[in-house]
Amino acid sequence: MSTLDATRAELALVVLYLNKAEARDKICRAIQYGSKFLSNGQPGTAQNVDKSTSLARKVFRIFKFVNDLHGLISPVPQGTPLPLVLLGKSKNALLSTFLFLDQIVWLGRSGIYKNKERAELLGRISLFCWMGSSICTTLVEVGELGRLSASISKLEKELKNTDKHECRMSNTVRSSKSQMKGH
Structure with a gap:
């Protein structure tokens, strides 16, 4: 090339x-x-x-709130614990609300929406929605890390048990072979 x-x-x-x-x-x-x-x-x-x-x-960000609305109504993977599902859906709802209200804030700052006080109020509300969404995201990520950690621990235990079982089997096979050679 x-x-x-x-x-x-x-x-x-x-x-x-x-x-x-x-x-x-x-x-x-x-x-x-x-x-x-x-x-x-x-x-x-x-x-x-x-x-x-x-x-x-x-x-x-115009119409980006639709992405999180879609996430809100989308099915979750089977086996996801209910607390993680609720936190994830809360994150979607809060982030979608933030992005929607943020559009009104933009309309106010650009002069299209004339009610400045209402735009400022919606701006503060939108920031609380963003903060709540961020908290939900953090909790979901921590929960997922916990699930992954538990899965890895479970796999490690299974591998250790498998290794011990295979080790016993190979020792049994070796001792059987040596006994056969001795006869």
Whole structure:
């Protein structure tokens, strides 16, 4: 493969990545938080970049709440414990609510929605939904780690028992062979 072919392949991957709204959102997030860090809360260019990037990122989330609505009504894998199911569905409901309300916040900040007080209230409510979603996600992940740990422990015990059983079997076979040679 020539250098030009390799470069074309790598550029094709970059193009595929940049064609996704989530990828552009992640790039904007890096710009937003980088400028927030640089501004250190002080007015100036960096703070203006932070504010405008924050507003621009909200456009990438338009109708994204549908994804979590779909997750909310989708069936869960069999064998998933009820607490994890409830936490997962709560996460979907809270995140979907956050993303929906965030669109109203964007409409208020862009001047389309005129009731500024209501938009600010919905913004605070949406942040609580996001916080609740994050807590549910953390608890689900911890629960899944616990399930994986228990499964690994169970497999290790089964392997140890299998190894002991095989070891006894091979010792029995060896002793049988040596007894046969002795006869």
